[in-house]
Amino acid sequence: MREKQNNWQRIEAVIMWANMSTNYFARYIGLPRGENLYQIKRGNNGISLDVAERVVAKFPQVDKLWLLTGEGTMFSDDRLRGVQIPFYRHDPEEGMPDLHLLESECGLVLPMVGDCDCAMCYTGRAMGDVIPPGTIVLLQAVDPEAIIPGGEYVIVTRKIVTLRIVRTIEGEEKLRLVAGDREQYDDIIVFNSDIKAVYKVKGKLILNN
Known part of the structure; x- marks a missing residue:
């Protein structure tokens, strides 16, 4: 209980x-x-x-x-109440692989965002000013085929889980995962076949506490 x-x-x-x-x-x-x-x-x-x-x-x-x-x-x-988005006090890069085992802390009601599967607190630094540490990201599971180049996604592969800007590589079955802070963080290349799940960033809540 x-x-x-x-x-x-x-x-x-x-x-x-x-x-x-x-x-x-x-x-x-x-x-x-x-x-x-x-x-x-x-x-x-x-x-x-x-x-x-x-x-x-x-x-x-x-x-x-x-x-x-x-x-x-x-x-x-x-x-x-409206539709609630389960909020997990976990970084998506750490908690997403075990999402089914986590218990949400509360529900967020944000009608303007549309359908979302969960909300998590991003604590990484690779996204720089695009998604500052402490930002609550609102995520929706999507099919890998529905990725829009230039969008922000949590990519779950066999080896890594990362939140990045996704770009396609012309003529290849690969994706280039780009950090917001490109001076400090290198691009990551992943094979489409290695992708297990994709979550689109539908919205961001930057809290000024």
Whole structure:
């Protein structure tokens, strides 16, 4: 049985669903400073009734009882929830091969993104400013034949799993995987026959905490 989320995990789930930074979220719900939330994160404070009411006033979809106690579900009305994208606190280059064994931490609701299979936190540096470390990438499984050259994909092969810009090699059954930071990272060449799975980057959430 999955353990009940602690105080900060519940606050964090709402922040991520709202697609805000912690400081912006604090200001948005009317707290004088983000420190109020960081005290919850450190475990020094629980979620007060005042904080819960401020959150629910701005986000009426969120269930106040769940926010205060962890009982029930995050949303007071499942019809308002929309399609959830499972979020895994794993780097796609490390967690993707074992995705079927992982348990999602929460669900993200981002209607403007469209269908996605999962969301993960990219911690690598090879993509440079294109996808900075700490970016949450929204991924959709696609057929290797559907790769669009120049797009960003997680490529799972027999030997490596990597997030790169994908380019084709004319006349050859190979792909060139290009880093965002080409000064520091070399291209990777993979055979099409070695590809086990492909995930298209459908969206990126860059959080300024």
